[in-house]
Amino acid sequence: LAGRAGIIIFSLGLIAAGFLAAVTISLASAYGISEYFGWKASLNHKKLLNPFYVIYFVEVIPAVVIIAAFRQVVPIMIDAMALNGLVLVFPLTLLIKLSGDEKVLGSYKNGKKRQIAAWAMAIIILSFAVFSFVISISRTLLSYGTYFL
Structure with missing residues (x-):
């Protein structure tokens, strides 16, 4: 318009x-x-x-x-996001463990089905994070010379 x-x-x-x-x-x-x-x-x-x-x-x-x-900042941002996906797994596992802990949450803790679903999602997230990190790093290594001035 x-x-x-x-x-x-x-x-x-x-x-x-x-x-x-x-x-x-x-x-x-x-x-x-x-x-x-x-x-x-x-x-x-x-x-x-x-x-x-x-x-x-x-x-x-x-x-x-x-x-x-660096001349190209966007690939660096993509690499940082891929690395962030890997780092995200650590607090995610902590939260999943805490959400299933009866000492912490009492009667509000996750049941077995929710815990299984949460761990399945964590595994899926981790696999996508590893995949994106490998792709990102391989792309970076293949075009390493083009990042610098």
């Missing part, structure tokens, strides 16, 4: 959302880590060596280096 202007507006919206997400995610994790350790977490601090700022910069600097060092 909007033609070329619609494409431009949509593209600008995606770029703005990406910048917003980058700032939001890194600040949220810096807040979370600071809260965990009991450090004062605020953007209103005047002191730059506040642990909150240090955590934030430690999170942001690798992203800037990756963007500056």
Whole structure:
């Protein structure tokens, strides 16, 4: 309906959302880590060596280096998502074990059928994660030289 202007507006919206997400995610994790350790977490601090700022910069600097060092960022993001799928299995198994533990959940624990279904889903997720990771890494290794400047 909007033609070329619609494409431009949509593209600008995606770029703005990406910048917003980058700032939001890194600040949220810096807040979370600071809260965990009991450090004062605020953007209103005047002191730059506040642990909150240090955590934030430690999170942001690798992203800037990756963007500056590599020509193609999308394959790197795909590789990171494939790796994330593998890492996801660890908290998933913990949650499945907890959901079947009567000491933790009492009468609300999963029954045998739900536990079997949960483990089956975990195995399916793990197999897809391994498959996508292998494909991603093999693609990366085959085109290794094209990532760098």
